[in-house]
Amino acid sequence: MRAHAQDCYGVTVDNTAAWAGLLRVHAALVPLLDQELQAAHGLPLTWYDVLLELDAAPEKRLTMTDLGAAAVVSRSRVSRVVDELVRAGLVEREPNPGDKRSAFAKLTPEGWARLAAAAPTYLAGIERHFTGRMTAAEATTVATALGKVLRAHEATVIRPIG
Template sequence: MLQRAQVRITRHLEAELLVAHDLPLASYDVLSQLAEAPERRLRMNDLAGRVLLSRSGLTRLIDRLQRDGLVSREACESDARGLFAVLTDAGAARLAEATPTYLRGVRAHFLDVLGPDEIGHVRELVTRLAGATDAS
């Protein structure tokens, strides 16, 4: 049941972002993670962990975002093999345009379905579940 709810919500969010901004949910997630990072940049390995993608899956996604001018790649000075994904100004602008759509979707498909007390309970349960899975 948890998986069905998660899939239903993410499908709605994805559809809304695609229609309004031609931006898949995974791309929104990458742009959002980069926007929150210091200097709008993250090492590719760290970014892959944050967006729950394999390294190869993230590489393909970054290729598309780079082609669209939303992200750039920079070499890591301290590690010749390392690469940073960097949010461009165009990427930040696209994220700013898409964020209201994303937040409306989260509200409509998740928060408005629950009562105020239920939201607190869900937050507590999800935090506990995340901590339990991180420990194992």
């Protein structure tokens, strides 16, 4: 009996189990967290993510390029999400004096208030559906391992200036 079974592509199953698990957990939990945020606060998870990144940024603003790199929403979608947030009064576009071709997305006071109101729901959802299903040591191991992968990826990615 082999220690490492291979699938039809010759890939070692042990090497793909973590990846498959990550994808399945993401597919199961993201829609659930999105549904909870929308039901409780009328705030889609994509909006929450963008508001969270803007809140953490200096001056509560980022260029679209930087926001696309920071937010979990895809870079191609970030502009549409910002447009939705602008229409909702949660974000405003601000000219970038250093680069006339770009603009900042800036968190408004209303955006901050909605983010703050939704944060307990978001954090409780993460605890209930994700970290609450593992020990503290397991959560630390997952965070450490994923952080290691992300840092390695970020070290190899060339980002445009802007």
